Amino acid sequence: MTHPAAGGAGNVTGAARAGAQGGGGRPGGGVTTVGVATAEKADIPVVLDALGTVTAAATATVRPQVSGVLQKIHFSEGQLVKAGQVLATIDPRAFDMALLQSLGQRQRDEAQLESAKVTLARFRTLLTQDSIARQEVDTQAALVKQLEGTVMTDRAAEGIARLNLSHTQVKAPITGRVGLRVVDMGNLVGSGDANGIAVITQLSPIDVEFAVPQDQVPVLQARVQAGAALPAVAFDRTRTTSLATGKFAALDNQVDVQTGTVRAKARFANANGALFPSQFVNLRLEIRTIKDAVVVPVTALRHGSTGDFVYVLNARERTVALRPVTRGQATVDKIEVATGLRPGEQVITEGADRLKDGAKVTLPGDKPARYSRRGGEGAAQ
Numbered sequence: 001m002t003h004p005a006a007g008g009a010g011n012v013t014g015a016a017r018a019g020a021q022g023g024g025g026r027p028g029g030g031v032t033t034v035g036v037a038t039a040e041k042a043d044i045p046v047v048l049d050a051l052g053t054v055t056a057a058a059t060a061t062v063r064p065q066v067s068g069v070l071q072k073i074h075f076s077e078g079q080l081v082k083a084g085q086v087l088a089t090i091d092p093r094a095f096d097m098a099l100l101q102s103l104g105q106r107q108r109d110e111a112q113l114e115s116a117k118v119t120l121a122r123f124r125t126l127l128t129q130d131s132i133a134r135q136e137v138d139t140q141a142a143l144v145k146q147l148e149g150t151v152m153t154d155r156a157a158e159g160i161a162r163l164n165l166s167h168t169q170v171k172a173p174i175t176g177r178v179g180l181r182v183v184d185m186g187n188l189v190g191s192g193d194a195n196g197i198a199v200i201t202q203l204s205p206i207d208v209e210f211a212v213p214q215d216q217v218p219v220l221q222a223r224v225q226a227g228a229a230l231p232a233v234a235f236d237r238t239r240t241t242s243l244a245t246g247k248f249a250a251l252d253n254q255v256d257v258q259t260g261t262v263r264a265k266a267r268f269a270n271a272n273g274a275l276f277p278s279q280f281v282n283l284r285l286e287i288r289t290i291k292d293a294v295v296v297p298v299t300a301l302r303h304g305s306t307g308d309f310v311y312v313l314n315a316r317e318r319t320v321a322l323r324p325v326t327r328g329q330a331t332v333d334k335i336e337v338a339t340g341l342r343p344g345e346q347v348i349t350e351g352a353d354r355l356k357d358g359a360k361v362t363l364p365g366d367k368p369a370r371y372s373r374r375g376g377e378g379a380a381q
């Protein structure tokens with residue numbers, strides 16, 4: 001019984017047994033009809049296929065920085081917002097009063113400072129006339145310094161009051177999509193709220209995290225260090241629909257000891273919003289391209305006890321020769337032959353499981369052969 005090898009190809013022993021049954025491989029001395037293909041040059045992309053998880057480039061929980069009653073909500077659930085856009089308003093009246101208080105305090109202390117400076121100028125004039133003691137002048141100068149420090153403190157308090165007032169306008173820290181609202185108007189909110197007011201997820205750009213086998217890491221690192229932009233494509237669950245195109249972004253700095261892989265990240269513009277955070281996608285990363293590779297259909301490459309081989313057609317003699325080859329990179333329907341085959345040579349793609357080295361074959365377009373009644377030896381008519 002012949003056991004076919006990977007790719008549907010028969011091994012060398014099976015091919016030899018089948019060929020021994022007749023001159024061409026079939027009982028009774030028949031000739032095997034085969035399918036052929038021509039080896040050609042083509043560019044072979046070296047790709048890495050992996051299962052990836054879509055992750056947001058940034059996620060922010062919007063929390064108010066001051067405490068107060070939520071007065072207004074300026075967004076809708078699921079709305080796309082921009083950084084700096086006002087999302088909610090906290091009752092600002094208490095913060096208005098605090099600002100007025102700090103303003104009044106600063107103005108009062110500034111007036112005292114101006115008065116102290118005028119008094120100091122008078123004291124210095126009197127000192128030149130030897131009409132006042134130096135101690136009084138020094139005391140007044142120290143008072144001016146003290147009031148200057150007080151005014152500076154007042155200005156800082158005024159700035160804090162203005163900042164707190166501005167924080168009553170809760171703004172979006174990043175651009176993205178707002179999630180479901182977790183608080184309603186009229187509730188008392190503050191910076192200590194765990195859930196905040198809403199969560200914003202950045203959708204453009206967006207990342208896909210995937211795992212790279214540790215054996216592929218050196219090749220990937222070499223390409224990145226050379227400055228190559230490695231294109232990436234995200235496919236849906238069935239690998240039939242392309243969701244987005246992007247490029248390789250980053251590689252982690254350690255190997256996962258449990259899986260023997262390194263985490264990596266690809267970034268996508270996601271202009272159409274096809275990628276969604278936590279979505280599972282099939283990622284294809286193109287690491288490099290092999291130029292002018294000799295390729296044949298995957299059905300032409302066979303595997304035997306001595307290694308990989310192909311059957312090469314002698315078109316004039318209608319015979320085949322078993323030729324050892326070295327396989328290279330493969331795509332869905334093509335495989336690279338690194339050594340052992342030249343472009344333009346014809347190889348057997350169908351019917352090779354019934355062949356042996358030197359067997360005669362016929363092609364689908366050839367005229368059928370007839371056999372004599374005596375010896376069974378055919379003579380083409």
